[in-house]
Amino acid sequence: MSNFDPIPVSIKQQLMTELCEQIDDAIFILDGNLRYLTVNASYELLIGYKESFLVGRPLGIYAAEFLSEEEQLILKDIKNNLSEKGFHELDFSMANRYGQMIECHVTYRKISVEGVVYHVGMLRDMSSVVKDQKQVAHLLNYDQLTGLPNRKVFLSQTSDILLDTYQEVVIVRLNIDRYRNLANLLGPDGINSLITSFVERIKQLELAHLRCLSHFGGDDFALLFECKDGNMVRHQLDTLMQMCELPFPMNDSATTDANIYCHVSAGVSYFPKNDGQVTGLLTKAEKALQYVKQHGGDDIRWYDKTIEEATAGSLQLEAELRVATTDGQFVPYYQPKFSLDTGAITGFEALVRWQHPTRGLLKPIHFIDAILTHKLSFELFSQMANQIAKQLSEWQQQGFCQHICINADAAEFSHPDFFDMVSGLLVQHNIAACQLHIEVTESSLIQRHDNVRQQLNSLKELGVCLALDDFGTGYASLSYLQEYPFDFIKVDKSFISNIETDRTQHAIVKAILDLAVALDMQVVAEGIETEQQRDVLLDMGCKQGQGYWFSKPIPADVATEMLLKQYTTE
Numbered sequence: 001m002s003n004f005d006p007i008p009v010s011i012k013q014q015l016m017t018e019l020c021e022q023i024d025d026a027i028f029i030l031d032g033n034l035r036y037l038t039v040n041a042s043y044e045l046l047i048g049y050k051e052s053f054l055v056g057r058p059l060g061i062y063a064a065e066f067l068s069e070e071e072q073l074i075l076k077d078i079k080n081n082l083s084e085k086g087f088h089e090l091d092f093s094m095a096n097r098y099g100q101m102i103e104c105h106v107t108y109r110k111i112s113v114e115g116v117v118y119h120v121g122m123l124r125d126m127s128s129v130v131k132d133q134k135q136v137a138h139l140l141n142y143d144q145l146t147g148l149p150n151r152k153v154f155l156s157q158t159s160d161i162l163l164d165t166y167q168e169v170v171i172v173r174l175n176i177d178r179y180r181n182l183a184n185l186l187g188p189d190g191i192n193s194l195i196t197s198f199v200e201r202i203k204q205l206e207l208a209h210l211r212c213l214s215h216f217g218g219d220d221f222a223l224l225f226e227c228k229d230g231n232m233v234r235h236q237l238d239t240l241m242q243m244c245e246l247p248f249p250m251n252d253s254a255t256t257d258a259n260i261y262c263h264v265s266a267g268v269s270y271f272p273k274n275d276g277q278v279t280g281l282l283t284k285a286e287k288a289l290q291y292v293k294q295h296g297g298d299d300i301r302w303y304d305k306t307i308e309e310a311t312a313g314s315l316q317l318e319a320e321l322r323v324a325t326t327d328g329q330f331v332p333y334y335q336p337k338f339s340l341d342t343g344a345i346t347g348f349e350a351l352v353r354w355q356h357p358t359r360g361l362l363k364p365i366h367f368i369d370a371i372l373t374h375k376l377s378f379e380l381f382s383q384m385a386n387q388i389a390k391q392l393s394e395w396q397q398q399g400f401c402q403h404i405c406i407n408a409d410a411a412e413f414s415h416p417d418f419f420d421m422v423s424g425l426l427v428q429h430n431i432a433a434c435q436l437h438i439e440v441t442e443s444s445l446i447q448r449h450d451n452v453r454q455q456l457n458s459l460k461e462l463g464v465c466l467a468l469d470d471f472g473t474g475y476a477s478l479s480y481l482q483e484y485p486f487d488f489i490k491v492d493k494s495f496i497s498n499i500e501t502d503r504t505q506h507a508i509v510k511a512i513l514d515l516a517v518a519l520d521m522q523v524v525a526e527g528i529e530t531e532q533q534r535d536v537l538l539d540m541g542c543k544q545g546q547g548y549w550f551s552k553p554i555p556a557d558v559a560t561e562m563l564l565k566q567y568t569t570e
């Protein structure tokens with residue numbers, strides 16, 4: 001310490017002045033009446049006014065002639081605190097000379113020098129920190145695509161409302177049906193634009209009593225209503241469902257027609273009837289939503305006790321289906337296909353029936369969705385294919401060469417053993433490949449998996465005939481005809497039901513028949529229920545059909561009798 005020289009006061013003052021000039025924080029000195037005496041360079045830069053302009057002016061008044069009421073209150077606070085405590089600190093946003101908003105943190109200190117009062121202010125620009133904080137808060141609380149509040153915000157708003165409401169509170173959970181299929185069809189940009197348009201439509205409805213519209217992500221939405229009577233929301237929800245069903249125009253090359261049609265499923269619960277807590281209400285709305293989805297979607301369901309029972313039922317169904325796949329409880333019924341002209345049987349469609357141990361013979365409507373949900377499609381297919389192959393070989397030995405058509409979902413093609421199993425069965429039972437037809441529904445092709453295409457091509461090379469089922473009911477019927485090697489188009493029964501009188505149905509079927517001729521494909525009309533329908537179709541040039549007018553689906557022995565009868569009458 002011996003050779004340490006303290007700096008002289010004048011040097012220290014010069015250094016401090018220099019530091020004040022160069023520091024990033026904006027510094028300003030005011031007199032006892034809060035008028036500017038001097039400011040540093042950072043202050044000039046931030047505020048946008050030169051020192052020469054500011055000197056003598058009262059704090060806060062630059063270009064404007066007067067202060068707003070809010071600014072006057074702030075100023076009063078500053079004055080009071082400085083005179084009482086000699087210190088004041090505040091955060092606020094202000095516009096600089098160029099109209100830019102600056103988030104400031106300001107401290108004021110009262111300093112007396114030689115008996116004169118000064119106020120020294122230091123202003124720090126917090127804009128970037130505040131912006132970051134706001135961004136993080138936005139990311140944490142809002143969905144980035146739609147800008148709607150997320151699940152967290154929804155839950156907190158709901159519990160706030162539940163705390164002090166004197167009305168009923170309704171929670172709606174809303175999903176878009178077959179969202180994954182739509183996402184695969186439209187691609188990432190297309191599905192995002194669909195979701196954005198969807199949200200815009202809900203907003204435009206300006207639903208009464210709506211307190212929060214929330215986006216939980218993907219196709220998952222929630223709405224919160226508060227009103228005197230929960231039932232008042234029923235009408236609003238009906239309107240919402242209707243507006244969802246209007247077409248959404250899409251400019252996407254993946255879809256041949258430019259419109260996308262959406263359906264939604266909704267589950268509803270309400271306070272105080274269903275629950276008093278936010279989590280309980282949400283769970284119940286979600287159970288109601290699951291219920292709707294398990295029953296095909298496109299519906300609204302208000303929570304009640306029967307939903308709990310149904311959920312337990314669906315768990316039991318899964319367990320029973322697993323037993324059915326191992327115990328061989330699935331049997332094919334055969335619906336004959338006829339030549340519309342000669343009335344001769346041309347082949348059969350195999351339709352699964354479940355020989356349930358206690359409930360009797362069940363149709364696919366009771367279990368086919370559950371088969372898909374629980375990923376048992378391949379097990380069902382192999383059980384059906386084995387029985388069908390045996391049947392073909394038996395009929396062959398009796399001299400019948402009709403084909404059998406088996407229904408398959410694209411999920412079944414994805415199975416790695418699919419092709420080997422089909423080709424193995426043909427060899428094992430000595431069946432010509434062309435006697436086996438496979439029908440694929442349009443709705444199952446929507447995912448456009450490459451391996452579905454490969455499997456269909458391999459089957460086609462093997463000689464198996466392929467049919468596109470329920471033609472006209474999916475999203476992109478025409479593009480499937482281009483993409484996959486189909487031999488048959490099966491016209492959905494919804495186009496046949498009124499073909500005798502409905503000009504639109506007539507025109508659609510005519511167009512399909514013309515298209516099939518151009519593409520060298522054959523057409524089978526489904527769901528022929530009357531002689532007139534058969535006659536109209538025959539007149540139009542349709543050669544094959546099936547339906548209750550000819551025969552319902554029948555067990556194998558009855559189908560054999562039918563074949564025998566046909567041969568004896570020929």
Ligand code: C2E
Nearest residue numbers: 351352363364384407408409527528529546547548549553
């Ligand atoms: P699909 O393949 O379009 O089969 C035609 C459905 O229409 C059958 O119903 C049939 O009984 C019914 N049908 C036939 N003719 C008429 C008619 O004239 N009028 C009316 N209203 N209906 C008629 P089913 O047997 O209940 O089968 C329903 C659907 O279940 C089938 O539709 C098919 O998509 C699916 N399915 C059936 N068996 C299987 C299977 O083994 N595997 C898979 N993955 N799906 C199957």
Ligand code: MG
Nearest residue numbers: 349407439469
């Ligand atoms: Mg079919």
Ligand code: MG
Nearest residue numbers: 469470490526
């Ligand atoms: Mg069909």
